[in-house]
Amino acid sequence: MVGIVGYGAYVPAFRIKASTIADQWGDDIVAIERGLLMKEKTVPGKDEDTITISVAAAKNAVKRAGIDPQKIGAVYIGSESHPYAVKPSGTVLVDALGIGPNVHVADFEFACKAGSEAMFVAYSHVKSGNMDYAMGIGSDTSQGAPGDALEYSASAGGAAFIFGKDNVIAEVLHTYSYTSDTADFWRREYQHYPRHGGRFTGEPAYFKHILGCGKTLLEKSKMKASDFAYAVFHMPNGKFPLKAGEILGFKKEQMEQGWLVNIMGNTYSGSSPTGLTAILDVIKPGEKVFMVSFGSGAGSDGFIFKATPRITQVQNKAPKTRDMLNGKKIYLDYGKYAAFRRKIKFLE
Amino acid sequence: MAISPRYTREIPHRYRLEAQQFECGAVTLPNRYICPDNCCKKSKKITLKGKGKILTYTIIYIASDQYTRATPFAVAVIETEEGARLTAQVVDCNFDDLKIGAKVELIFRKIMEEGASGIINYGYKAILV
Ligand SMILES: [Zn+2]
Numbered sequence: 440m441v442g443i444v445g446y447g448a449y450v451p452a453f454r455i456k457a458s459t460i461a462d463q464w465g466d467d468i469v470a471i472e473r474g475l476l477m478k479e480k481t482v483p484g485k486d487e488d489t490i491t492i493s494v495a496a497a498k499n500a501v502k503r504a505g506i507d508p509q510k511i512g513a514v515y516i517g518s519e520s521h522p523y524a525v526k527p528s529g530t531v532l533v534d535a536l537g538i539g540p541n542v543h544v545a546d547f548e549f550a551c552k553a554g555s556e557a558m559f560v561a562y563s564h565v566k567s568g569n570m571d572y573a574m575g576i577g578s579d580t581s582q583g584a585p586g587d588a589l590e591y592s593a594s595a596g597g598a599a600f601i602f603g604k605d606n607v608i609a610e611v612l613h614t615y616s617y618t619s620d621t622a623d624f625w626r627r628e629y630q631h632y633p634r635h636g637g638r639f640t641g642e643p644a645y646f647k648h649i650l651g652c653g654k655t656l657l658e659k660s661k662m663k664a665s666d667f668a669y670a671v672f673h674m675p676n677g678k679f680p681l682k683a684g685e686i687l688g689f690k691k692e693q694m695e696q697g698w699l700v701n702i703m704g705n706t707y708s709g710s711s712p713t714g715l716t717a718i719l720d721v722i723k724p725g726e727k728v729f730m731v732s733f734g735s736g737a738g739s740d741g742f743i744f745k746a747t748p749r750i751t752q753v754q755n756k757a758p759k760t761r762d763m764l765n766g767k768k769i770y771l772d773y774g775k776y777a778a779f780r781r782k783i784k785f786l787e
Numbered sequence: 788m789a790i791s792p793r794y795t796r797e798i799p800h801r802y803r804l805e806a807q808q809f810e811c812g813a814v815t816l817p818n819r820y821i822c823p824d825n826c827c828k829k830s831k832k833i834t835l836k837g838k839g840k841i842l843t844y845t846i847i848y849i850a851s852d853q854y855t856r857a858t859p860f861a862v863a864v865i866e867t868e869e870g871a872r873l874t875a876q877v878v879d880c881n882f883d884d885l886k887i888g889a890k891v892e893l894i895f896r897k898i899m900e901e902g903a904s905g906i907i908n909y910g911y912k913a914i915l916v
Contacts, residue, residue: 452879484879485857486896490909494895522907531909535802535895769879785856 441566442610442744444506444603445753447499448716448760449492449578450596450703452767453482455776457591463773464586471591476677480594480704481764482771483580485779487595489518490528492578492709494535496599499757500574501536503608504601508536511601512570513543515560517553517577517708518597519626519633521546532576550624551673552734553577554708558600559740562611565602572603579707584632585782592676594704598712598760608753609719609728609744613660617652617739624735635735644737645675649683652739653731657687660743664688667743668726671697671714673733675705689729696721697728702764708734715744717760724748794908801910804835804893806871814871837893837911839867844877844885853899861885865893865913876912884915892916 456479461468472478483492493516501508516528529544547553547560554577561575578597583589602611623644626633636644649672657663664670670689672680677700684694697714706713711732718728728744777783799805800817807830808814809822816835821828844863847854854860861877863885877885878896891913898908 484896486876486878486898486912488897488907490907491896498895526906531802534798535909537803767879769881 440607440610441562441604442602442607442747443600443719444572444606444608445500445502445504445601446599446716446719447496447501447503447757448596448598448713448763449495449499450481450706450713450760450763451483451487451492452769453484453771453779454479454768455482455771455773459773459776460590474678475591476701477591477704478701480592481596481706482776482779483595488522488580489516489520489578489597490522490531492580492595492597493528493532493576493599496578496597497532497536497574497576500599500601502757503753504603505753505756506572506601506603508538511538511542511572511574513561513564513573514538515545515547515557515575517547517549517555517557517575518579519548519550519553519707520580520582521548524628549738550735551675551705551707551710552732552738552740554598554712555732555740555742556734558712558742559614559616561600562602562614565604572601574599574601576600577708577712579709581705581707582632582780585777587632589633589635592700592705594706596703596706596713597709598716600712606749607747608750609722609746611742612727612745613656613743615652615656615659615741617648617655617741619648619737621647621735621737623737640675640735641679644735645673645679645733646683648737648739649673649731649733650686652741653683653687653729656729656731656741656743662743664693664729666727667693667729669696669718669722670694670729671711671718672731673711674698674700674714675710675733677701699760699764713760719746719750720754720759720761722746722750724750791906794906802895804837804911806833806835806869807831808833814867814869816871816873833869835867835869835871835893837867839865839891839893841877841885841887841889841891842866842872843887846882853901863891863913865891877915878912879914890916
């Protein structure tokens with residue numbers, strides 16, 4: 440059996456409310472909350488970035504797996520906000536966790552899908568017998584331009600998953616990926632903020648790939664929506680994942696636990712992976728999870744997981760995702776938020 | 788400023804809290820040649836668990852150049868469960884919640900950036916638990 444042997448998440452303590460952003464730009468908060476279903480989002484501290492978030496999530500994953508970090512044969516971090524343009528995030532992480540130097544490390548990038556991509560490759564290594572354990576991480580500290588609709592959603596957080604053969608807590612039953620060249624969202628080199636195709640980000644991008652991946656995954660697995668206890672989809676806002684899930688036949692009750700976006704925002708590469716951790720926090724042995732990520736550009740990775748009896752032994756070994764989201768919160772006003780995110784220019 | 792060789796050399800203690808335990812029992816981080824009581828030189832490597840308490844603290848409002856953007860921030864002298872005493876920033880907190888004796892946990896954070904083009908230094912800071 441190959442699957443997840445340890446998982447962990449991390450979200451920063453800082454928050455900004457959607458109403459604070461709406462006040463700043465004179466937007467209609469009622470329309471925003473109804474349209475995007477967003478109440479607040481996480482903001483990284485001044486000393487947090489994709490590397491520190493990945494380290495925090497990975498430490499939680501190691502705690503749950505209960506393995507010697509030296510046994511991890513590969514570490515992949517997926518992000519669109521790696522702190523360096525040249526110098527890997529993963530090398531810092533392996534030294535911080537005491538993994539390696541006998542380890543294969545790479546940083547992945549695929550807009551919001553980089554995390555599930557890292558999971559996919561880590562899983563494949565173990566399945567092929569290449570190594571005993573491999574870790575895939577999705578984490579981001581994403582930015583939206585001031586006044587852009589993305590400002591309501593772009594947030595910070597991440598999740599890490601260690602795949603292995605022994606002591607599996609969630610078996611991988613099926614995977615499927617669906618990809619095509621789609622110019623819905625991009626950021627050119629040296630540009631601080633991304634650009635997007637407005638309404639083009641919906642039907643031809645998000646829904647085409649999520650549904651394309653989700654439908655084939657259901658066919659391939661010969662399962663139907665009602666076979667799953669939980670489903671989680673990439674969460675660019677509150678509405679899209681609920682609508683995509685509904686089209687695939689899932690009910691709101693199956694999606695609620697992993698639907699973190701209203702209080703977390705869109706953690707990009709960490710979005711559906713963090714949602715998956717919230718599900719693993721409460722799942723019971725034998726229950727199944729349907730997960731489909733989405734990354735602009737564009738593509739979707741789909742996974743079907745089945746919890747094993749061991750899951751109940753690890754759920755309490757590290758902080759739970761919803762506890763972190765509902766725990767310590769420090770709210771920022773727009774001025775502090777702009778300074779935190781370097782949206783204002785400082786004397787260098 | 789921590790140039791690349793020093794940055795690399797300090798990874799074991801800054802990233803992984805690898806400390807020394809001297810023959811007399813004294814535990815130190817970062818590493819040193821002789822124990823704090825000047826009684827012995829032999830030591831073995833131990834890894835701190837990252838849990839401790841605040842011995843004393845202050846709030847920095849005016850900092851050296853690399854830290855100007857971080858002000859105001861809290862700095863504490865922390866004693867770990869193993870007995871090592873170290874200085875670290877205490878982050879993600881309201882300053883009103885800082886107290887002598889408060890329990891803290893060491894976490895992995897960005898310490899400073901060497902300008903817009905230099906390396907980024909990572910290491911330990913503390914949060915209240
Ligand atoms: Zn001594």
